[in-house]
Amino acid sequence: MQGIFPLFTAIPLAAAFFNLLITKVNRKVADYLAFFTMTALGTMAVLMLFEQPFVYKVGGWEAPWGILLVFDRLTAIMLLIINVIGWLATVYSLKYMSTYTAKAKYYSLFLLMIGGMNGVVITGDMFNLFVFLEIASIASYALVGFGCGKDELEASFKYLILGGIASTGILFGIAFLYSVTGTLNMPHMARQLEAVGMNKAVLFAVALFIMGFGLKASSVPFHAWLPDAHPSAPAPISAMLSGVLIKALGVYTIIRIMFNVFGQNHLISSVIMFLGALSMVMAGLMAIGQSDFKRMLAYSSISQIGYVMLAVGLALNPSIPSKVAALAMFGALYHLVNHAVFKSLLFLDSGAVEYRTGTRDLNKLGGLITRMPVTGATCSIGSLSIAGLPPFNGFWSKLVIVIALMQAHHIVYGGLAIFISFITLVYFVKLQKNTVFGDLPDRLKAIKEAPFAMTFPLVILAILCIALGVAYPFFQHQLVSAASTVLDKLTFMNLVVGG
Amino acid sequence: MIPYWLLYFLTLVIFVLGLYCLVAKKNIIKKIIGVVITEYSINLFLVLIGYRKGGIAPILLKDISEQQMAEKGVDPLPQALVLTSIVIGLGVLALMVSMVLRLYEKYKTFDMSEINDLKG
Numbered sequence: 001m002q003g004i005f006p007l008f009t010a011i012p013l014a015a016a017f018f019n020l021l022i023t024k025v026n027r028k029v030a031d032y033l034a035f036f037t038m039t040a041l042g043t044m045a046v047l048m049l050f051e052q053p054f055v056y057k058v059g060g061w062e063a064p065w066g067i068l069l070v071f072d073r074l075t076a077i078m079l080l081i082i083n084v085i086g087w088l089a090t091v092y093s094l095k096y097m098s099t100y101t102a103k104a105k106y107y108s109l110f111l112l113m114i115g116g117m118n119g120v121v122i123t124g125d126m127f128n129l130f131v132f133l134e135i136a137s138i139a140s141y142a143l144v145g146f147g148c149g150k151d152e153l154e155a156s157f158k159y160l161i162l163g164g165i166a167s168t169g170i171l172f173g174i175a176f177l178y179s180v181t182g183t184l185n186m187p188h189m190a191r192q193l194e195a196v197g198m199n200k201a202v203l204f205a206v207a208l209f210i211m212g213f214g215l216k217a218s219s220v221p222f223h224a225w226l227p228d229a230h231p232s233a234p235a236p237i238s239a240m241l242s243g244v245l246i247k248a249l250g251v252y253t254i255i256r257i258m259f260n261v262f263g264q265n266h267l268i269s270s271v272i273m274f275l276g277a278l279s280m281v282m283a284g285l286m287a288i289g290q291s292d293f294k295r296m297l298a299y300s301s302i303s304q305i306g307y308v309m310l311a312v313g314l315a316l317n318p319s320i321p322s323k324v325a326a327l328a329m330f331g332a333l334y335h336l337v338n339h340a341v342f343k344s345l346l347f348l349d350s351g352a353v354e355y356r357t358g359t360r361d362l363n364k365l366g367g368l369i370t371r372m373p374v375t376g377a378t379c380s381i382g383s384l385s386i387a388g389l390p391p392f393n394g395f396w397s398k399l400v401i402v403i404a405l406m407q408a409h410h411i412v413y414g415g416l417a418i419f420i421s422f423i424t425l426v427y428f429v430k431l432q433k434n435t436v437f438g439d440l441p442d443r444l445k446a447i448k449e450a451p452f453a454m455t456f457p458l459v460i461l462a463i464l465c466i467a468l469g470v471a472y473p474f475f476q477h478q479l480v481s482a483a484s485t486v487l488d489k490l491t492f493m494n495l496v497v498g499g
Numbered sequence: 500m501i502p503y504w505l506l507y508f509l510t511l512v513i514f515v516l517g518l519y520c521l522v523a524k525k526n527i528i529k530k531i532i533g534v535v536i537t538e539y540s541i542n543l544f545l546v547l548i549g550y551r552k553g554g555i556a557p558i559l560l561k562d563i564s565e566q567q568m569a570e571k572g573v574d575p576l577p578q579a580l581v582l583t584s585i586v587i588g589l590g591v592l593a594l595m596v597s598m599v600l601r602l603y604e605k606y607k608t609f610d611m612s613e614i615n616d617l618k619g
Contacts (some may be wrong), residue, residue: 131583142594151616153598157598167540167591171584175577324519
């Protein structure tokens with residue numbers, strides 16, 4: 001299985017390229033090619049769950065000179081999220097994207113984005129990470145503006161400018177770290193940094209990384225692009241952006257670099273916790289006033305990522321007991337997986353609603369449960385999960401995060417987390433009342449359920465929402481071992497540097 | 500002879516100029532130029548990291564001993580990074596320019612303050 005590891009980026013990149021060539025001859029191939037590519041990737045990601053951690057040396061070059069691909073439990077979880085949600089989004093696109101032109105180009109960009117994200121999570125090299133991050137970002141800029149309407153282009157341009165600044169900041173940080181440590185290899189860099197300590201250049205690099213990756217993860221002072229960009233994209237892309245992209249490019253990179261390269265630190269911990277709490281509260285309060293289906297979901301994404309960042313920041317604190325840090329990290333990863341599932345579900349639901357009714361305005365919708373039972377039911381399940389009602393998955397992960405915060409004596413942050421959980425319930429009740437339940441407007445009397453290719457991913461994701469909450473013992477081991485890999489800087493270093 | 504730190508400082512000045520251009524100018528073409536200037540400042544910074552006064556190309560020819568190489572050879576890695584980063588910058592620039600063309604078709608203006616249908 002180790003030999004297939006680089007294929008996680010090679011397959012989607014190659015498929016994206018050949019897709020454009022083949023569709024010059026025959027247009028219908030695009031659907032099949034994208035579907036089979038994503039099926040293969042999804043299967044590979046599931047198989048990788050049973051692998052032990054290993055290091056793949058690209059081209060056989062040894063550690064400090066060559067590029068390394070590192071596989072550990074955190075990578076396994078991220079690969080699973082990216083490729084499985086990506087597969088479901090592809091199935092959804094088969095029908096949904098027929099309302100757009102240039103389907104082949106859409107699939108190519110989609111596969112480029114998948115390839116970039118897979119590259120970000122498997123690489124063990126700083127500059128390689130930057131390159132893959134740019135591949136995924138450029139594809140996502142283009143996908144946000146795919147509709148080529150007025151709003152789409154404006155949102156895409158804003159996202160492009162801000163994303164460009166974030167990438168520049170990240171490259172600047174990498175340049176600083178390279179000049180301090182003389183290597184780009186993450187484990188070697190970690191070892192060098194232990195000798196150097198936190199000097200001013202390293203702290204400046206940390207600040208640039210928090211700015212850059214924080215912008216990709218859209219935590220609050222850097223969030224301005226997300227509420228425009230995510231609603232403007234086609235629904236499966238919104239699901240990919242909100243469900244996967246901000247996690248792979250933002251949260252995963254913060255976790256990997258802050259824990260495995262810099263190590264636990266008081267200052268970084270308090271900054272990330274503050275940013276997390278700020279995003280959680282601000283975006284949560286702003287979501288209540290929204291009247292656009294997708295825009296409300298976009299604000300809710302920022303708020304939920306705030307929960308993850310808060311827990312990540314807590315685990316970064318070196319002075320709390322290791323048990324509490326492990327619990328916080330476990331909560332962060334659990335919420336990350338859960339958010340990927342229910343936020344993609346809700347965005348796909350919004351797409352199904354828009355596909356049949358032609359609007360996303362909450363004031364013009366209502367009573368859809370009678371006409372679109374599958375979409376309505378799955379939307380309710382998603383809303384209940386994200387609002388944190390037992391026994392759905394969102395409840396357990398929020399509970400773990402709150403318990404960890406309380407055990408670390410962060411009463412204020414813990415209280416805010418509970419309060420925002422309540423606010424989440426408020427705006428999702430509003431969402432439910434205005435779409436799924438309530439009175440059916442006369443205009444919508446004749447609508448039908450969305451086609452099978454669109455309802456199938458919805459059902460799968462809704463089942464996952466319940467399963468992740470109820471069948472928790474079956475996958476507990478994966479998450480716990482991922483949390484412990486993240487926290488133990490030495491395992492990551494020893495994987496490469498040796499003993 | 501210009502002191503070494505001044506060169507680093509100048510790259511930072513270019514970076515800040517680029518950011519200023521990005522924030523203060525309303526014309527979207529100028530904003531793009533701002534992004535490109537920040538990218539170039541980082542590229543210059545990377546080149547400076549690999550710079551060595553009186554350095555030689557890091558190729559082990561017959562008339563160069565390994566010790567001379569270690570003393571004088573420049574670090575080749577930043578140059579490779581700069582090349583990659585220039586190519587990425589070109590890709591982003593192409594996308595930005597094509598996006599601006601489409602924006603102009605829809606809005607008939609290059610003024611960012613008039614392109615504000617979305618709330619942000």
